[in-house]
Amino acid sequence: MSIEVSTKKTRLLLEDPRFRIRPLQQVVSACTGALITACFMTPLDVVKTRLQAQQTTTNKCFLYCNGLMDHLCPCDPNMPTHLKPEKRLNGTIDAFVKIARHEGVGSLWSGLSPTLVSALPSTIVYFVAYEQFKMRALELHYKYLAEVKGSPRGREIPFHIPLLSGVSARICAVTFVSPIELIRTKMQSQKMSYHEMISTVRMVMKTQGFFGLFRGLPPTILRDVPFSGIYWTCYENIKSFFGVEEPTFGFSFMAGAVSGSLAATITTPFDVVKTHEQIEFGEKVLFADKPPANVSNLNIRQRLWSIYRMNGIRGLFAGLGPRLLKVAPACAIMISTFEHSKAFFYHYNIEKHNEAILMANQRVKGV
Template sequence: MAAHRSNLGTNGITPIQQMIASCSGAFMTSLIVTPFDVIKIRLQAQITPFHKGKCFLYCNGLMDHVCICENGNKTAWYKAPGQFRGTLDAFVQIVRNEGIKSLWSGLPPTLIMAVPATVIYFTCYDQLRGFLKYQLEDDSIYIPLIAGASARVGAVTVISPLELIRTKSQSRKLTYSELGSVVRVAVAQDGWLSLWRGWTPTVLRDVPFSAIYWFNYELMKSQLCKRYNVSEPTLTISFSSGASSGAIAAVLTLPFDVVKTRRQIELGELSMSQSRKTLTSTWKIMRRVVRESGFGGLFVGLLPRLMKVVPACAIMISSYEYGKSFFRKINREQELKASWKSDIS
């Protein structure tokens, strides 16, 4: 029994059990929220109207070839994409013009990405939180903030290339061969580090998101557990705490999500002169967005992001807490059986 206990973490379950529990909601969450993510990316990636006298070549599916002449006549339209007026309009146009399956474009890399990201993120968070509580001998409300931010840095670094491919496949309908071509061109031009394009704004978005999310989640969960006099969070407590904390974090970090989408869609865009492209900094993109669309441009896609993040956070954390509770129950039963056999012998 002592040996079994030594394998258990501070949460009463092993790291392997934490990994299994963290995967329980990943597939279901991805299936439910991917359409909202597709709509969010399409809205954020819309290009504002061009000025006269400038020619642009875009190969990201949003605008394949546009040339606007001095007299204002538009020529060389290879494909003229419609402008989305909002979330509902984007949903209707995508379904009407591309088919309902397009709402799940990018799902395979999303699923492939969800498993390792979830395992790394949730397991590291719980392990770091338990370690900090043990080392500091204190249950400070700031421990979840530190653990959540640290765990997210590791997860983002591992998953960033898959996140980039997923964003590209959602910004337009691309075949797998076209995606492969985009990746090969990027690597040939800018090296393997180009696959981590968007890492900085992703970190700027996800690390504060994780810190805000876990701080509010643990605080809300603790207060609700005390209010209803329960030792472990129920499914309702986990669901409501996850949804509320996810909504708060999503709103505060949306500008960095807009920047991340803009930077990743730069992959595959070709200039008219075929010159070597340089990476645009996060702050320059922010200034450009504000200049083109006003301050509100930094919050484009807020509704679909909330529609994605709120249920995703609620489903994921409630599934995770349920999985941990399930394994704790199994471990306690095994300990009782081991203790019973030890007493008999």
């Protein structure tokens, strides 16, 4: 049997509704990947954020950690002077050393628990939405080929399907999680009861309006939506190029790392903008005793220009090193775990289907 015939047969089996991965199974696969990725990647996000945050004029230190998601938390302003890190972090390795030395190794995992709180629902929405969007788009594409063009299914997934599916899934995920991020940011700054949390929501809506809950959403979309489109397009095309329908753990790991690195490099300036904007919002609103009625709202172009004017091209790509060190393995771990879990459930579904047929045959023979 040729490779092409084998690949076509595998694709037909994967798309068979009887064996198709169920949404709940996709949820479990996404959660598994999110847990593993967050535990490994949080330290690199802490370093990336510190390198970006030191460009701002705020007199507080914020950790903008996102093992898979984003949040802010302030350093203790009453920290003794001898425990405070030096003013400047000179690169990734220097940041690791200084943070661990002055704040303890555990600080490299600052915010891991709250990261997981928002990472899990976001990852579920993102990966399940991507799988559903891709499946529906492929069904329409194959229907179009059969009815309009009268041609058989192609071997490769069309370029636009992973691109549009990735973009649509990321928009759903970041919009869903954005209000949760700001609420959790305030909760991280101090212990809060349920009533106080509701009061915080009302305070933000009163001073900033309903859309104040979505502060930072535009730069998040500009960073994450192109990232998602580029990432999934690269990943699916790498699979198609090598004729892989059911990737191994190793293949998914390498393909995810390559795709994630390319997407991260292109979108880093928007990551810097989002860091600056949410740090400013946290300083002036969330962590302020008397939040102002209005907060300066520079548009994205103005923020990019401001960062470029102060720090040049290097400022726009601040934290690129640790971002790549985080994103490449994070994407690799996440997609390989997700694909491996999907493969497990796919074969599980086949096994259960065969068992059902066997039991049905036995009942018929018994009759």
